Amino acid sequence: MTTQTMERPSQTVGGVEKVLEIEDLKTHFFTRDGVVRAVDGVSYHVLKGETLGVVGESGCGKSVTALSVLRLIAKPGRIVQGKIKMSGRNLLDLSDEEMRTIRGNDVSMIFQEPMTSLNPVLTLGRQISETIMLHQGLNKKDAWDKSIEMLKLVRIPEAERRVTEYPFQMSGGMRQRVMIAMALSCNPKVLLADEPTTALDVTIQAQILHLMLELKEKTGTAIVLITHDLGVVAETCQRVVVMYAGKKVEEATADELFERPLHPYTVGLMKSIPRLDRAATTDHPGRLMEIPGMVPSLKNMPPGCAFAPRCSFATERCRREIPAFEMKASGHYAACFNSDKVAEIHHG
Amino acid sequence: MAEASGTHGRTPLLEVNGLKKHFPIRKGILSRVSGYVYAVDGVSFSIGHGETLGLVGESGCGKSTVGKAILKLLEPTAGEVYLKGKKISDLGPLEMRPHRRDMQVIFQDPYSSLNPRMSAGDIVGEPMYNYGLAFGKEKEEKTRQLFARVGLRAEHMLKYPHEFSGGQRQRLGIARALAVNPSLIIGDEPVSALDVSVQAQVINLMMDLQQEFNLSYLFVAHDLAVVEHISHRVAVMYLGKIVEMTDKKSLFTSPQHPYTEALLSAVPIPSPKMKRKRIILTGDVPSPIRPPPGCRFHTRCPYVMDHCKVVEPPMQEVQAGHFVACHLRQPGQALAAAAASNPALTAPAH
Amino acid sequence: MTATTPAVIDIVEPPKPLGRIIYEFARRNPTVIFGSGLLLAMVTIAVFAPFFAPGDPLALAPARRLRPPSETYWFGTDMFGRDVYTRTIYGARISLIVGICVSALSTVVGLAIGLLSGYVRIVDAVIMRIMDGLMAIPGILLAIAMMALTKASVENVIIAITIPEIPRVVRLVRGVVLQIREQPYIEAAQSIGTRFHRVLLKHILPNVMAPIIVQATYICAAAVLIEAGLSFLGAGTPPNIPSWGNIMAEGRTFFQIAFWIILFPGLFLSVTVLAINLLGDGLRDALDPRLARRM
Numbered sequence: 001m002t003t004q005t006m007e008r009p010s011q012t013v014g015g016v017e018k019v020l021e022i023e024d025l026k027t028h029f030f031t032r033d034g035v036v037r038a039v040d041g042v043s044y045h046v047l048k049g050e051t052l053g054v055v056g057e058s059g060c061g062k063s064v065t066a067l068s069v070l071r072l073i074a075k076p077g078r079i080v081q082g083k084i085k086m087s088g089r090n091l092l093d094l095s096d097e098e099m100r101t102i103r104g105n106d107v108s109m110i111f112q113e114p115m116t117s118l119n120p121v122l123t124l125g126r127q128i129s130e131t132i133m134l135h136q137g138l139n140k141k142d143a144w145d146k147s148i149e150m151l152k153l154v155r156i157p158e159a160e161r162r163v164t165e166y167p168f169q170m171s172g173g174m175r176q177r178v179m180i181a182m183a184l185s186c187n188p189k190v191l192l193a194d195e196p197t198t199a200l201d202v203t204i205q206a207q208i209l210h211l212m213l214e215l216k217e218k219t220g221t222a223i224v225l226i227t228h229d230l231g232v233v234a235e236t237c238q239r240v241v242v243m244y245a246g247k248k249v250e251e252a253t254a255d256e257l258f259e260r261p262l263h264p265y266t267v268g269l270m271k272s273i274p275r276l277d278r279a280a281t282t283d284h285p286g287r288l289m290e291i292p293g294m295v296p297s298l299k300n301m302p303p304g305c306a307f308a309p310r311c312s313f314a315t316e317r318c319r320r321e322i323p324a325f326e327m328k329a330s331g332h333y334a335a336c337f338n339s340d341k342v343a344e345i346h347h348g
Numbered sequence: 349m350a351e352a353s354g355t356h357g358r359t360p361l362l363e364v365n366g367l368k369k370h371f372p373i374r375k376g377i378l379s380r381v382s383g384y385v386y387a388v389d390g391v392s393f394s395i396g397h398g399e400t401l402g403l404v405g406e407s408g409c410g411k412s413t414v415g416k417a418i419l420k421l422l423e424p425t426a427g428e429v430y431l432k433g434k435k436i437s438d439l440g441p442l443e444m445r446p447h448r449r450d451m452q453v454i455f456q457d458p459y460s461s462l463n464p465r466m467s468a469g470d471i472v473g474e475p476m477y478n479y480g481l482a483f484g485k486e487k488e489e490k491t492r493q494l495f496a497r498v499g500l501r502a503e504h505m506l507k508y509p510h511e512f513s514g515g516q517r518q519r520l521g522i523a524r525a526l527a528v529n530p531s532l533i534i535g536d537e538p539v540s541a542l543d544v545s546v547q548a549q550v551i552n553l554m555m556d557l558q559q560e561f562n563l564s565y566l567f568v569a570h571d572l573a574v575v576e577h578i579s580h581r582v583a584v585m586y587l588g589k590i591v592e593m594t595d596k597k598s599l600f601t602s603p604q605h606p607y608t609e610a611l612l613s614a615v616p617i618p619s620p621k622m623k624r625k626r627i628i629l630t631g632d633v634p635s636p637i638r639p640p641p642g643c644r645f646h647t648r649c650p651y652v653m654d655h656c657k658v659v660e661p662p663m664q665e666v667q668a669g670h671f672v673a674c675h676l677r678q679p680g681q682a683l684a685a686a687a688a689s690n691p692a693l694t695a696p697a698h
Numbered sequence: 699m700t701a702t703t704p705a706v707i708d709i710v711e712p713p714k715p716l717g718r719i720i721y722e723f724a725r726r727n728p729t730v731i732f733g734s735g736l737l738l739a740m741v742t743i744a745v746f747a748p749f750f751a752p753g754d755p756l757a758l759a760p761a762r763r764l765r766p767p768s769e770t771y772w773f774g775t776d777m778f779g780r781d782v783y784t785r786t787i788y789g790a791r792i793s794l795i796v797g798i799c800v801s802a803l804s805t806v807v808g809l810a811i812g813l814l815s816g817y818v819r820i821v822d823a824v825i826m827r828i829m830d831g832l833m834a835i836p837g838i839l840l841a842i843a844m845m846a847l848t849k850a851s852v853e854n855v856i857i858a859i860t861i862p863e864i865p866r867v868v869r870l871v872r873g874v875v876l877q878i879r880e881q882p883y884i885e886a887a888q889s890i891g892t893r894f895h896r897v898l899l900k901h902i903l904p905n906v907m908a909p910i911i912v913q914a915t916y917i918c919a920a921a922v923l924i925e926a927g928l929s930f931l932g933a934g935t936p937p938n939i940p941s942w943g944n945i946m947a948e949g950r951t952f953f954q955i956a957f958w959i960i961l962f963p964g965l966f967l968s969v970t971v972l973a974i975n976l977l978g979d980g981l982r983d984a985l986d987p988r989l990a991r992r993m
Contacts, residue, residue, distance in 0.1 A: 032726075057543040057544055057545060058543055171632045171633075173632060174632065201406035201407055201570065201633075202406065202570065202572070202611065202614045202615055203406060203610060203611060203614045203628075203629050204406075204632070205614065205616075206613075206614035206616075206626065206628050206629075207628055207629070207630070209616075210626075210628055228543070228544055229616060230544075230618035231573075231615065231616025231617050231618045232616045233618070234616065234617060234618045234619055234620045234622075235616045235617070235620075254620045255620050255621070258618065258619060258620050258621075259621075268545065269544060269545065270618065272544060272545050272547070272548035273544055273547075273548070273573065273618065274551070274573040274574050274576060274577035274578075275573055275617065275618060275619075276572060276573050276576055276600060276612065276615055276617060277617050277619055277622060287552050287555065288548040288551055288552055288577070289548065290545070290548045290549050290552060291545040291548070292549075294513055294515070294546075295543075416885075419889055421885050421888060421889060445891050448889060448890070448891045449891065451889075452889065452890070453885075453886070453889045455882045455885070455886060456882075457882055460881050460882045460883060461882040461883050461886050462883055462886075463883045463887070463900075463901050463904075463905070464883075464905065465904035465905055466900070466901075466904075474887075474890060474892065475890040475891065478890055478891040478892050478893070478896075479891055521886075524886070524890065527890075528890070528891075
């Protein structure tokens with residue numbers, strides 16, 4: 001019953017140590033109808049204690065990238081190339097045994113559907129303790145106590161009672177909190193959050209995001225927030241990566257990205273969403289700017305820039321060559337031949 | 349409470365009075381009724397010609413049920429629904445048929461709202477067949493026109509739903525709804541399942557069609573920004589009741605109900621520089637099986653008073669055309685005070 | 699304000715030639731091809747029995763009884779000197795006729811009842827109780843009872859096997875209809891004024907067909923086996939008509955000295971049932987809606 005103020009996290013981040021670095025990752029799915037290049041040469045890093053936003057629409061590869069970090073890619077998918085560096089090691093070189101010590105321990109993930117991510121036949125206490133016992137070697141009793149502690153940390157009321165309950169007895173928001181509790185129970189260095197609030201109501205979403213940021217302050221975990229919601233990104237992330245059709249198209253700090261987007265897709269995304277802040281000042285609805293066309297099939301990509309067929313800035317060169325991902329301004333990168341034109345026309 | 353906003357004295361296209369829908373919960377061998385889900389518990393509003401009423405609320409508030417009850421896909425438990433002045437809430441299924449021509453619906457899930465075993469052309473043409481409006485070649489021609497109107501190519505008429513993308517399927521749903529020239533279209537979360545860039549296409553399409561055919565929409569959704577964009581008036585629902593209803597500008601610039609305030613402040617804004625005071629509600633939405641006594645929102649309300657826990661606030665007009673159900677707001681007064689304490693959007697820093 | 703023009707990327711693929719569709723289908727579903735190939739062979743044999751076995755299946759020749767397989771009598775002779783090969787070939791007719799008729803009849807009746815039961819709640823309660831009752835009757839007892847009441851004939855065998863199969867189909871259909879009924883496209887059909895019978899026939903029925911077709915093949919296989927069993931027990935096909943069950947029943951007492959009387963009809967029976975089951979399995983995979991969605 002409280003009114004809390006949620007300030008957007010500040011620009012400066014504690015330290016410049018990279019806790020996770022993905023280098024030129026390629027994850028392809030070999031289906032009967034062709035090769036789906038879900039992730040096609042993606043590189044990004046996460047600094048200690050920062051929140052990195054990975055934005056894109058369905059099919060852009062943002063989730064597959066996260067799953068690749070945890071090596072949870074099943075047939076017909078395969079990581080065909082790349083390095084995933086963490087604490088000086090390449091995760092792709094590790095054996096299955098070693099990888100198991102990483103999952104849930106150094107890198108955790110929370111998923112979109114809290115309904116289906118929890119085992120319906122195990123109590124919450126069992127599920128959280130399992131992770132703790134596995135990675136921290138505590139005995140059953142100590143792990144159970146720690147579970148209760150974690151539930152309190154994520155603000156679940158009556159934690160002692162709740163810990164013996166089953167997932168179906170909880171609401172979506174609560175289940176997501178439990179997932180966060182599980183994910184943070186071993187103090188991972190990085191938390192991969194794949195659309196953690198998309199399935200939740202907007203007031204619950206606000207609660208969950210607020211909680212995640214609060215916990216981040218406490219534990220120092222870096223967060224990779226994968227989402228399609230630019231609003232969520234603006235409110236929680238320091239840096240943002242924009243993905244399209246398996247590749248990165250833009251990367252910048254949140255402030256920079258929203259003020260001066262340099263890739264036509266980013267511009268298109270920002271202009272095509274209805275916004276409450278603009279609402280307050282206009283009377284007429286007007287039309288939303290549309291990005292014409294559809295995302296190309298990942299089995300059948302056009303030559304040259306993947307966005308060219310839908311891009312109003314596209315030139316012949318764009319249709320022939322794939323633009324390199326390069327620095328356009330300090331700390332601001334984009335894969336586009338016409339970024340300067342984009343910057344001129346878009347007035348932030 | 350049927351105000352004539354946007355209708356200039358004409359009978360409103362749709363009028364809903366005290367609509368209720370309670371779902372019985374059956375337990376035991378003999379399926380005894382052990383309780384009810386009070387999904388919709390007394391909802392009243394009206395929609396004029398060519399107007400869009402946005403109905404927002406979070407999951408479980410009953411907004412989808414309102415749409416289905418109006419369409420008589422569910423039988424209302426109580427209340428009246430008038431379509432073009434004629435009472436339809438007590439009509440049987442056969443008597444409803446001719447009225448269904450005037451009210452069509454677009455569903456949320458583009459994947460399951462189209463029969464997977466019917467071709468796209470057949471799906472869109474079916475309403476015409478049902479009402480005997482067109483057959484054979486003429487039906488084909490009209491279907492072709494509908495396809496063009498929603499931005500689909502005629503060659504697609506022979507394809508099956510699984511061959512289309514989500515956005516295209518939603519266009520098919522819109523074409524089907526338009527086939528019999530309805531006056532009212534009820535959109536039950538029509539863009540929620542679509543990607544952001546496709547959402548814009550479909551929203552624009554719906555607004556164009558509204559202009560062209562003078563359509564009215566009941567736009568049920570949980571995404572406030574989308575509702576703000578497309579609606580003329582907005583009603584906010586919580587646990588089966590409307591808590592606030594007014595024209596969109598007033599709702600978004602000076603919301604009166606604490607729930608509306610909280611809802612608005614919870615919506616993430618894609619602008620990092622914007623400074624806002626956010627109201628974070630604690631706790632979950634109570635169950636519609638056991639709604640709290642008095643004001644249903646009192647368990648989560650930041651301004652709750654003792655009175656709120658006991659007495660249910662009536663819906664009152666606090667300003668012209670602006671209705672709120674809250675003990676804190678009295679007709680005429682408190683608007684200025686509300687505006688002053690309003691934590692809604694302040695101007696951006698730049 | 700004019701409409702937006704359709705998307706730029708809106709590729710319409712040219713329709714595939716039929717040959718290519720069949721080829722791709724065969725590559726993806728070899729089981730269907732194999733099963734249906736085998737079954738087709740059996741059907742051909744049954745239909746063109748006189749070509750495959752020019753002799754008379756009923757011709758007695760006691761002088762040449764109980765001869766082992768040889769050049770003249772490929773499958774040997776039985777206790778009455780009848781050519782086992784000819785009888786086996788003609789026996790295919792009975793088995794396949796029974797199998798197909800039972801399958802078709804139970805599917806059609808089961809579909810009709812199941813559709814109504816699943817879609818109309820009031821009808822459901824009554825029908826399901828009746829079905830439960832029917833399912834409790836063992837086919838064999840029913841066949842014997844019918845034989846006692848009337849006479850032994852192929853028609854009676856078909857009816858006796860069909861009746862206990864109907865409730866199984868009804869159960870399946872009803873289950874699928876209950877699922878489909880909840881789908882938004884059914885609600886959509888109602889909202890556009892589709893009449894009751896059209897909802898059943900155009901919206902519900904086509905979406906029920908896939909699992910029903912698969913079930914129909916399994917019923918066919920079961921019916922073939924049940925007929926053989928019934929005939930073996932003497933409650934099935936009348937003894938003057940050769941059926942695999944009959945032949946095996948008659949050969950039972952001579953099993954130790956003339957095993958071929960049982961062996962060959964048994965082999966044919968196994969192969970036929972196998973073929974039908976393979977076809978059913980293959981169809982189930984081929985008709986899986988998830989595969990359809992992959993396009």
